[in-house]
Amino acid sequence: MTTIEQDAKDEAPHGEAPRRRGLESFSGSPLQVFSRYATLIALVLMVIVFSIHSPKAFFTLDNFLNILSQSSLIGLISGGLTITLIVGEFDLSIGYMASLAGLLMPGLMSLQGLSITFALIVTLLVGASVGAVNGLLVAKARINSVVATLGVGTMLVGASYTYTNGQPIAAGVPTAFLNFAVDKVIGIPNPVIVAAAVLGFLWVILNFTDLGQRLLAVGGNPEAARMSGIAVDRIKIFALVISGVLAALTGVMLSSLIGSGTIAAADGYLLSAFAAVFLGSATLRDGEFHILGTVIGVIFINTGINGLSIFGVPTSYQNIFTGGILVLAVGLSTVARRVAAR
Amino acid sequence: MSSAGPSIEPAAGPGDASPSAPWLEVRGLTKNFASIRALDAVDFDVSRGQVHGLVGANGAGKSTLIRCLAGLVVPDAGTIRIDGEEVAIHTPTVAQRLGLTFIHQELNLVPRFSALENIMLGRRKRTRLGIVDWRATRRDLQDTIDRLGITFSLEQRVDELTVAQRWLVSIARALVGSATMIAMDEPTASLSPAEADRIFAVVRHLSAAGVAVLYVSHRLGEVLDLSDTISVFRDGKLTRRASRGDLNRSSLVREIVGRDLQPEAIADAAARETHRAKSAQAALLEVRELSHEPAVHSVSFEVHRGEVVGLAGLVGSGRTEVARMLAAADRPEGGQILLDGEPLNLKSVASAVASGIALVPEERRSEGLFLDRSVSFNLNIGDLKPLRRVSWLPLLHGRRARARARQLSEQLDIKIADLGQPVRALSGGNQQKILIARWLTRDLRLLVLDEVSRGVDVGARAEIHAIVGRLAATRDTGIVAISSELEELVEFCDRIVVLADGRVVGEVSGDAMTHESVLALCYGHAEEHLEVTA
Numbered sequence: 001m002t003t004i005e006q007d008a009k010d011e012a013p014h015g016e017a018p019r020r021r022g023l024e025s026f027s028g029s030p031l032q033v034f035s036r037y038a039t040l041i042a043l044v045l046m047v048i049v050f051s052i053h054s055p056k057a058f059f060t061l062d063n064f065l066n067i068l069s070q071s072s073l074i075g076l077i078s079g080g081l082t083i084t085l086i087v088g089e090f091d092l093s094i095g096y097m098a099s100l101a102g103l104l105m106p107g108l109m110s111l112q113g114l115s116i117t118f119a120l121i122v123t124l125l126v127g128a129s130v131g132a133v134n135g136l137l138v139a140k141a142r143i144n145s146v147v148a149t150l151g152v153g154t155m156l157v158g159a160s161y162t163y164t165n166g167q168p169i170a171a172g173v174p175t176a177f178l179n180f181a182v183d184k185v186i187g188i189p190n191p192v193i194v195a196a197a198v199l200g201f202l203w204v205i206l207n208f209t210d211l212g213q214r215l216l217a218v219g220g221n222p223e224a225a226r227m228s229g230i231a232v233d234r235i236k237i238f239a240l241v242i243s244g245v246l247a248a249l250t251g252v253m254l255s256s257l258i259g260s261g262t263i264a265a266a267d268g269y270l271l272s273a274f275a276a277v278f279l280g281s282a283t284l285r286d287g288e289f290h291i292l293g294t295v296i297g298v299i300f301i302n303t304g305i306n307g308l309s310i311f312g313v314p315t316s317y318q319n320i321f322t323g324g325i326l327v328l329a330v331g332l333s334t335v336a337r338r339v340a341a342r
Numbered sequence: 343m344s345s346a347g348p349s350i351e352p353a354a355g356p357g358d359a360s361p362s363a364p365w366l367e368v369r370g371l372t373k374n375f376a377s378i379r380a381l382d383a384v385d386f387d388v389s390r391g392q393v394h395g396l397v398g399a400n401g402a403g404k405s406t407l408i409r410c411l412a413g414l415v416v417p418d419a420g421t422i423r424i425d426g427e428e429v430a431i432h433t434p435t436v437a438q439r440l441g442l443t444f445i446h447q448e449l450n451l452v453p454r455f456s457a458l459e460n461i462m463l464g465r466r467k468r469t470r471l472g473i474v475d476w477r478a479t480r481r482d483l484q485d486t487i488d489r490l491g492i493t494f495s496l497e498q499r500v501d502e503l504t505v506a507q508r509w510l511v512s513i514a515r516a517l518v519g520s521a522t523m524i525a526m527d528e529p530t531a532s533l534s535p536a537e538a539d540r541i542f543a544v545v546r547h548l549s550a551a552g553v554a555v556l557y558v559s560h561r562l563g564e565v566l567d568l569s570d571t572i573s574v575f576r577d578g579k580l581t582r583r584a585s586r587g588d589l590n591r592s593s594l595v596r597e598i599v600g601r602d603l604q605p606e607a608i609a610d611a612a613a614r615e616t617h618r619a620k621s622a623q624a625a626l627l628e629v630r631e632l633s634h635e636p637a638v639h640s641v642s643f644e645v646h647r648g649e650v651v652g653l654a655g656l657v658g659s660g661r662t663e664v665a666r667m668l669a670a671a672d673r674p675e676g677g678q679i680l681l682d683g684e685p686l687n688l689k690s691v692a693s694a695v696a697s698g699i700a701l702v703p704e705e706r707r708s709e710g711l712f713l714d715r716s717v718s719f720n721l722n723i724g725d726l727k728p729l730r731r732v733s734w735l736p737l738l739h740g741r742r743a744r745a746r747a748r749q750l751s752e753q754l755d756i757k758i759a760d761l762g763q764p765v766r767a768l769s770g771g772n773q774q775k776i777l778i779a780r781w782l783t784r785d786l787r788l789l790v791l792d793e794v795s796r797g798v799d800v801g802a803r804a805e806i807h808a809i810v811g812r813l814a815a816t817r818d819t820g821i822v823a824i825s826s827e828l829e830e831l832v833e834f835c836d837r838i839v840v841l842a843d844g845r846v847v848g849e850v851s852g853d854a855m856t857h858e859s860v861l862a863l864c865y866g867h868a869e870e871h872l873e874v875t876a
Contacts, residue, residue, distance in 0.1 A: 209736040210726035217723050220712040227671065227703050227710060228724050228780065229695035288714075 032286065035336040039283040039329055043300050050307035057310045065189060071302040072195035073250050073257070077266075078273040078280075078294050079199045080246030085277060085289045086206070086219045087239040089138055089145035093153030094247040095270030097130055099263070100160045101251025106261040107163060110172030124248050130156065131244025135237030149240075160263060169261030181256035191253050198246065203291040215239065219289075275326045276301055282333035301325070363426060364389045365554065366411075366442075366523065371420035373406055380406040381417065382578040388523060391552040393545060395565035397598055398575030399828065399861055404558055407575075408525050412444045413437040441522030445512045445529070453501035458483070460500055461515045486517050489551070490544055506537035513544060517553070524548065525556035528657055530564060542568060560656040562594050562865060574598060595865050599858045624683065626820040627788055629668070632677035637663040639844045640677065645788065645820040650811065652835035653824045654860050660844035661824050662704055665792045668822060669701030670694035681787065695724070698787035702777045704824075706770070706797070710777045713766040717758050717776065718747035720765050724780035750779040754809055771795070771802025778809060789813065790822045794830060807834050828857045840864060 051059035077094055084091040101123050108119035130152060137148035183190050206212040217225040218235045226232050250269065255261050279300060280293025304325065305318045364387035373381040381403050388394050396404040409415040411422070413431040421428055424440055431437050437444070451460045462479055480496070487496070490510050500508060509529055516524045526545075530538040545555050545568055559565050565572060572589060574582040574597040582597045589597065625644040632641045638660040645651045653661040666672040668679065670688035679686045681697060688694045691701070703709035712720055722729065722743055729743045730736065747761050754775045758768065765773055774795060781789060791810065795803040811834075813819045825831050831838055837851035840863040848863040850856075 205736075208738055208740070210730065210738055211736045213719065213723060213726055213738070216715065216719070217712055220715055221708070223709050224712055225723075226691050227669075227701060229692040229700075230723075231690065231692050 029336065029339060031336040031339055035282065035329075035333045036284050036286065038332055039279060039296060039300055042325075043296070043303060046300075046303055046307060050303075050310065054310050058307060063306070063310075065187070065192070067299070067302050067306050068192045069189045070306065071298045072189070072191040073253055074269060074272050074276055074302065075195040075295060075298045076198055076246050076253065077250040077269050078276045078298055079195075079202050079291065080243035081273045081277050082280070082289050082291055082294045083202065083206075083215065083239045084145075084243045085281075086215055087236050088219045088222065089236060089239065091134060091149045091240060091243045091247075092146060092270065093130065093134060093149040093156060094243060094250075094273060095267045096153040096156040096160070097127060097244055097247035098251035098254065098266035098269055100156045100163075101127060101248035102255040102265045103160055103164050103169060103251075103261040103263070105252045105255050106169045106173045106177070109174060109177065110169055116174060116177050120252060123252055124245055127244040127246075127248025127251075128241050129244070130248075131241035132237060134244065135240035138240065139233040139236040157264070157267075164261065164263065166263060168263060170259075173260070177256055178259050181253055191257070194249075194253065198249070199291055199295055202242075206291060211238075272301065272322065275322050279326055279329050282329045286337055287330075287333055365425060367421075367423040367426075368407075368411075369421045369423075371407065371410060371417050371422070373410060373415060373417045379578045381410070383420070384578075384580045386573060386580060388554045388556065390522065390554055391549050392570050393549045393555045393557055393568050395569030395572040396556060396558045396575065397560075397562065397565055397572060397594065399598060402575035402598075403578040403580075404573075404575045405527075406578075408444065408527070408556065408558065411437065411442055411525070438519060441520065442525070443516035443519060443521035443523065444525045444527075445509070445516065446527050451500045451508060451511060451515075454499060456497050456499055457494075457503065457507075457511045458496035460511055461496070461518055463515070483514075483518070486514050489547060490514055490517075491540070504537070506533050506540055509533075509541055510544065513548070517548075521553060523554040523556060525558065527558045528560065529557075530559065530561060538564070560658075560865070562591055562598075566591065566594065576600060595862060598865065599861050625680075626682060626818075627668075627822075628678075628680040628683075629664075630678040630680065632664065632667060632674050632679065634660075634663055634667060634672065634675050637844050638667070641841065641844070641846055642677075643839045643846060643849070645822060647818040647820060648814045649837065650814050650821040650823060650835045652831035652838040653822060653841060654828060654831055654838050654864065655841035656864050658843070659841040659864070661841050662792055663844075664841070665701065665704075665790050665822065665824055668694075668788070668790050669699055671701060671703070695781075695784070698785055699790070700724070700781040700784070700786060700788075701790045702774070702781075702792065704792040704796075706773055706777065706793075711765050711773055714764050716762045717751065717756070717765055717768075718744060718761040720776050721747045721750050721779055725783045728783065746783065750782060751776075753782075754779050755805060769799070769802070770797035771799055771806070774798055774806060775802070775809070778806065782813070786813070786817065786819045788820045788822065790824075792824045794823050794825050794834065796826070803830070810834075828860050832857050832860065 104123045108114045134149050137143045138145045214230050214235050218232050276297035277294050280297035281287050281289045283293040283296050304321050366388040368386040371384045398404050410417045413434045413436050529541050572584045573580050626647045627645040629643050655661045667674045670691050729738050731739045756772050756775045814821050840848045
C-alpha cells in the first residue's frame with residue numbers, strides 16, 4: 001500500500017489525488033475526520049468481531065478469497081457506476097444490462113454457436129451500444145438520466161425475455177467458459193483478477209489522465225467545463241458507455257459463475273452497486289465519488305454479508321444490513337459536513 | 343396598447359397632494375463594502391401612491407438602497423421608518439410583511455407553475471378538506487386581474503409567457519400580498535415599446551390606487567414621464583431630489599454624469615480619430631452585423647492586434663450576449679465573425695478555444711471555476727494536451743503539470759498557500775487571475791473578459807489590468823473587455839465601443855474617451871430610442 005501511495009505522490013497530475021487526500025483526510029471538524037474513516041474503522045471492527053467469534057470459518061485465507069470473489073462482480077458494475085456518478089448522471093439500467101449480458105453470453109455460444117471470444121465481443125459491444133444510447137439520450141436529447149436509463153433498462157428486461165422466451169440457458173455452454181470464474185491464477189480467483197485490473201485501470205484514468213481531469217471537471221461544474229473548452233456531451237456519453245460495458249462484463253462473469261444463463265440474475269446488482277458507491281463516497285472524502293472508496297464500499301458490504309451468514313443470520317437480513325449501513329455512513333458524512341459548515 | 347389598460351388618470355402626485363408625513367422615511371442610511379462607501383448618509387422619502395424614479399450610473403448606490411429596503415443588506419448606519427415607526431429590515435420576509443415588494447429583473451417566478459399558481463404561491467385558499475380551492479382563488483383574484491388589464495390565461499405556465507406578461511404576473515403577486523410599495527428594477531429592459539406602454543399604464547394605475555412605485559431604470563425618458571419624484575444617485579450619495587417638471591432629459595443626464603456634454607459631437611470626433619489611427623492596419627477581429635434576438639441587433643465592430651477594446655453599455659444593452667457569441671458560448675442568429683479575415687463558424691466553446699478565442703465569463707463562480715478543485719486543477723484544465731507524456735496517450739505528466747501550474751501562479755502573482763488548495767476560499771482577485779491564467783499557455787489570439795474585475799479589490803484590479811495589458815502588448819492578443827464600471831474601461835482600454843439596446847451607438851478613443859462621454863453615449867441613445875418609440 002505504501003508503494004502505491006508513494007507512486008501516487010510522484011505521479012499524480014497537479015499533485016491532485018494525494019494532495020487532496022492529504023488535505024481532506026485530516027482537515028475539518030473532528031466529526032468530519034471521524035466520518036471519513038468511519039467505514040474503515042467499522043470494517044476493521046467487523047473483521048475483529050467475526051474473527052473472534054468464528055476464527056475457523058471467518059479468519060481463513062479461503063474465506064477472504066471468497067469475500068473478494070463475491071466482491072469482484074459488484075466491484076465491476078460499481079466501477080462503471082462510479083464514473084457515471086462522477087460526471088453527475090445516474091445509470092439505472094446497469095442491473096438489467098448485466099442480466100441481459102448474463103443471458104446473451106451463454107446464449108450466443110449455445111444457441112448461435114459463437115466461440116467464447118466472439119460471444120464475449122458481441123456481448124460487450126451490446127453493453128457499449130446500450131451505454132451509447134443512454135449517453136445520447138442524456139447528453140444530446142437532454143433527458144433526465146434517471147428517466148432515460150430507467151426507460152432503457154426496462155426495455156432491456158423485455159429484451160432478456162424476448163431473447164430466451166423466458167427459459168434459462170443451461171445446455172451447450174463450453175466448459176472452458178464455465179471454468180473461467182472458478183479457476184485461479186497463483187491462488188487468486190479469475191474474477192478477482194479481472195475486477196482488480198478493471199478498477200485499477202479506472203483509477204489510473206481518473207487520477208492520471210487528461211480524460212480523468214475532464215470527467216472530474218464535468219462532474220464538478222458542467223457550465224465551467226463547457227467554458228473551459230471541454231466537450232461536455234462527449235464526456236457524458238463516454239461515462240455511460242463505460243458503465244454499460246462494465247455492466248455487460250459483470251453479466252458475463254456472473255453467467256460463468258452460476259454456470260448458466262438465468263433470467264433477471266443480476267437485477268439486484270443495481271441497488272448493491274448504488275449502496276457500495278455511495279458508501280464509498282463517504283469514505284476518505286466528503287461525499288465525492290472515487291474508485292478507491294467504491295472498492296472499500298464493495299468489500300465492506302460483502303464482508304458484512306459473509307460474516308453475518310457465518311453468524312447464522314438469515315439471508316433476508318442481509319439487505320437490512322446493507323441499507324442500514326449505507327444510510328448510517330452517508331448520513332454521518334452529511335451531518336458532519338453540515339455541522340462543520342456552521 | 344396603453345388605451346386598452348384601465349382608464350385611470352395619470353397620478354397627480356399624491357405625495358404633493360397630502361402634505362402629511364411620508365409613508366417611508368429613510369434617514370442617514372450608510373453602507374460600506376470593504377473600503378467602498380456604497381451608500382453615504384442617504385435621506386430618502388416615499389409617500390403612498392408616489393411614483394419615485396431612481397436614476398444613476400452603475401454603482402451609484404441605487405441598488406444598494408433597494409437591497410437595504412429589501413432586507414438583503416443590513417445598513418451600517420441610519421434609520422428606516424414606516425408610518426413614523428422605526429423598523430429593522432433584517433430579512434426579505436420582514437420587508438414583505440411591512441408591505442415592501444421587490445420585482446427584480448430576473449423575476450423570481452417558478453417557471454413550471456402556472457401564472458395563477460405563481461400569483462398565489464404560499465397563500466392559497468383551501469376548502470374544508472384542505473384542498474386548494476382554485477375557484478374561490480380565481481374569484482378573489484378577478485378584481486386584481488381586471489385592474490392590471492391581464493387578458494392572457496392565468497392557466498398558462500410562466501415559462502410560456504412573454505417577459506411583459508411575467509412582469510404583470512409579478513405585479514399581481516405583489517398586489518395579492520397587499521404591497522404598499524413595489525420596487526421595479528429595469529422593468530422595460532427587454533420589452534418592446536408596446537409592451538413597455540402596458541407596464542407604464544400599470545404603474546400609473548398602481549399609483550392611483552395608492553401603491554407607491556420605486557422605479558429604477560436607465561431609460562430616462564420613461565423615468566421623466568412616470569415619476570412624481572426623481573432621486574439621482576452619484577457615488578453613493580443622493581445628489582438631487584427633483585419633482586415632476588423640475589428636470590428635462592438633458593438636465594437629468596447632467597445630474598447623473600455630473601457635467602454637461604454633447605454626445606453626438608463626442609461620438610463623431612472619436613470615430614474620426616479611431617479611424618485615422620487604425621485604418622492602416624488590418625483588423626484581427628471583425629464582427630459584422632451580429633444578431634441574437636431580442637438582445638443584439640446587427641452589432642458590428644473591429645478589434646486590432648494588441649488592442650484593448652471595451653464594450654460599454656447599461657444593463658440590457660447586449661454586451662454580455664455579444665461577448666458570449668464571440669467565444670461561441672452562444673450561437674449567433676445572424677451576422678459574421680471574422681478572425682484574421684477568415685470567417686469563423688464556431689460550433690462550441692471548444693472550437694473557439696481551438697481557434698485561439700477564449701472567454702473569461704461574467705459569473706466567475708458558476709461559469710468559470712471548479713470551486714472544490716485545486717488551484718492547479720483550475721489552472722491546467724484549459725490546456726491539458728501539452729501535459730501528456732506522449733502525445734497519443736492521455737497519460738499526464740504529473741511533474742510537468744505541477745511545474746506549469748506553479749509557474750503560472752508565480753507569473754501572475756496568485757496568492758495561494760499551495761497548489762492543492764481548493765479555489766473556493768481564494769479572494770475574487772486571485773480567482774479571476776486563475777481564470778485568465780488558464781488560457782495563457784495557449785496561442786491566444788483573442789481574449790474576451792466579461793466583467794474584468796467584478797468583486798476584485800483595488801490592488802488586484804491593477805494587477806489584472808497589467809497582466810491583460812502585457813498579453814496585448816507582447817503577444818499581440820486582441821482584448822475585448824466588459825465592465826459595469828465605466829471608470830475601469832476608460833482607464834484600461836484603447837478604445838470603447840458603446841452599446842445600447844443591442845446596437846452600437848458610438849465609439850470613443852483617445853482624449854475623447856472619458857467616463858462622462860461614454861455615459862452620455864449610453865444615455866443619449868436610450869433617449870433617442872424612446873423618442874422614436876413614444
